Amino acid sequence: MAARTAKAEKGTWRVKKGLAEMLKGGVIMDVTTPEQAKIAEDAGAVAVMALERVPADIRAAGGVARMADPTIIIKIMETVTIPVMAKARIGHFVEAQILEALGVDYIDESEVLTPADEEHHIDKNRFRVPFVCGARNLGEALRRIAEGAAMVRTKGEPGTGNVVEAVRHMRAVMAEVRKVKGMAEEELATEAKLLGAPLGLLQEVKRLGGLPVVNFSAGGIATPADAALMMQLGADGIFVGSGIFKSGNPAARARAIVRATTHFDDPGVLAEVSKDLGEAMPGLEMASIKKEDRMQERGW
Amino acid sequence: MAGSSNSGAPRIGVLALQGAVSEHLDAVRAARAVPVAVRRVDQLAGLAGLIIPGGESTVIGRLAQEHGFVEAIPKEAARGMAVWGTCAGLIFLAKDIKGGLPGQPRLGLMDITAVRNGFGRQVDSFEADLAVGGIGGRPFRGVFIRAPYIEQVGAGVEVLAEFDGKVVAARQGRLLATAFHPELAGDARVHRYFLGMARKTP
Numbered sequence: 001m002a003a004r005t006a007k008a009e010k011g012t013w014r015v016k017k018g019l020a021e022m023l024k025g026g027v028i029m030d031v032t033t034p035e036q037a038k039i040a041e042d043a044g045a046v047a048v049m050a051l052e053r054v055p056a057d058i059r060a061a062g063g064v065a066r067m068a069d070p071t072i073i074i075k076i077m078e079t080v081t082i083p084v085m086a087k088a089r090i091g092h093f094v095e096a097q098i099l100e101a102l103g104v105d106y107i108d109e110s111e112v113l114t115p116a117d118e119e120h121h122i123d124k125n126r127f128r129v130p131f132v133c134g135a136r137n138l139g140e141a142l143r144r145i146a147e148g149a150a151m152v153r154t155k156g157e158p159g160t161g162n163v164v165e166a167v168r169h170m171r172a173v174m175a176e177v178r179k180v181k182g183m184a185e186e187e188l189a190t191e192a193k194l195l196g197a198p199l200g201l202l203q204e205v206k207r208l209g210g211l212p213v214v215n216f217s218a219g220g221i222a223t224p225a226d227a228a229l230m231m232q233l234g235a236d237g238i239f240v241g242s243g244i245f246k247s248g249n250p251a252a253r254a255r256a257i258v259r260a261t262t263h264f265d266d267p268g269v270l271a272e273v274s275k276d277l278g279e280a281m282p283g284l285e286m287a288s289i290k291k292e293d294r295m296q297e298r299g300w
Numbered sequence: 301m302a303g304s305s306n307s308g309a310p311r312i313g314v315l316a317l318q319g320a321v322s323e324h325l326d327a328v329r330a331a332r333a334v335p336v337a338v339r340r341v342d343q344l345a346g347l348a349g350l351i352i353p354g355g356e357s358t359v360i361g362r363l364a365q366e367h368g369f370v371e372a373i374p375k376e377a378a379r380g381m382a383v384w385g386t387c388a389g390l391i392f393l394a395k396d397i398k399g400g401l402p403g404q405p406r407l408g409l410m411d412i413t414a415v416r417n418g419f420g421r422q423v424d425s426f427e428a429d430l431a432v433g434g435i436g437g438r439p440f441r442g443v444f445i446r447a448p449y450i451e452q453v454g455a456g457v458e459v460l461a462e463f464d465g466k467v468v469a470a471r472q473g474r475l476l477a478t479a480f481h482p483e484l485a486g487d488a489r490v491h492r493y494f495l496g497m498a499r500k501t502p
Contacts, residue, residue: 012426015427018443021320025318082359105446259366
């Protein structure tokens with residue numbers, strides 16, 4: 001065949017968005033060591049998020065949370081064969097440049113870390129590596145997509161083991177999508193203004209009847225039932241942060257959450273996989289977290 | 301004709317355990333066949349063809365094993381069901397896997413050696429125009445995402461496309477494997493080619 005001379009184009013929108021499409025129906029797990037990464041891969045994670053500390057520990061430690069030490073990320077990349085993601089601070093485009101140089105598969109511009117810029121996010125269109133960003137509503141999701149995010153995750157409140165905020169924000173995004181779907185074309189410009197979202201992307205949401213990129217749920221998911229709840233509410237997949245390695249039996253819980261994500265609409269399977277998992281991570285009531293300590297408020 | 305609906309359009313399943321399932325269902329519909337999301341082995345009955353989508357091959361393999369697909373798909377293939385694997389699906393179809401997990405579940409139906417993540421990590425993922433045998437005409441836009449390639453093919457395997465000297469599409473009788481993602485290309489020619497394979501009575 002004559003194809004060997006054809007030119008390869010890297011870092012295209014289709015290739016960035018495409019990797020997220022390959023992760024659908026799967027679970028992405030936070031890990032801090034190569035050993036944890038191996039447990040996650042063996043349990044059926046579609047990808048891992050390489051971190052220095054899980055959100056619950058970041059919350060407990062306080063202070064400024066930054067990108068992980070590259071050594072940890074490299075060790076995890078050497079240990080597993082599935083995609084490895086890593087977090088950069090909001091607006092910290094140099095941390096993102098470093099993560100791209102390391103060859104990570106996805107960058108999470110994440111509110112779990114302390115923001116480096118309180119007005120602007122990273123110009124993600126300038127990178128070859130794809131980005132995932134958090135959102136609490138449709139406007140925030142579309143602003144991130146306009147900046148180049150090829151995947152979105154609706155935010156919860158990280159490190160709490162409390163799913164209530166994840167539910168709130170998934171419901172908000174889904175309700176806004178349904179509303180836009182039903183709007184007349186001429187109503188979209190005003191809606192775009194109200195949401196603070198680009199009109200072109202809003203028109204795309206109406207045409208597609210959904211977000212133009214894959215949308216996972218993240219933040220506060222601690223049990224198989226939590227994962228299935230978020231899937232039934234419309235998530236394409238699940239991020240689990242502290243929920244696995246802060247629990248009594250991480251390997252068993254990781255496997256159970258994977259199975260619950262696959263069989264999210266089969267209560268018989270959910271009942272089976274929810275048995276004998278040991279202690280879930282300790283949970284935090286939202287009222288006990290001061291407003292300035294809420295990570296979800298970060299992102300503009 | 302096996303696997304036809306009343307209207308004569310063949311029923312094509314997409315293994316719906318994990319990965320890019322909806323994109324294949326849409327592409328099957330665009331190619332004028334009846335798409336079926338397959339989550340249980342009993343749904344394989346009467347399908348003219350089955351597509352194993354892209355996703356994480358380790359995850360699809362494990363879930364397929366838990367659900368009995370590793371035994372059920374070869375049985376249906378022996379009955380005459382055509383099978384097509386894209387990316388992770390190619391790995392799942394292959395007799396031999398390089399770079400997989402130890403004991404990674406596979407169908408082992410196709411006489412090929414798949415090199416997992418052969419083209420590298422996500423920063424090396426790419427698009428390129430390909431000459432694909434059997435689909436005719438202009439080049440096909442290949443979307444390669446942490447893609448595998450085929451290192452060795454057995455005697456009965458026909459190479460359909462190469463990129464950079466590596467085999468990226470191949471056919472063995474009623475089995476088809478592509479390292480790239482035709483379901484993301486907005487071009488239904490490879491899906492129509494598979495429909496042609498699935499329509500033929502074995």
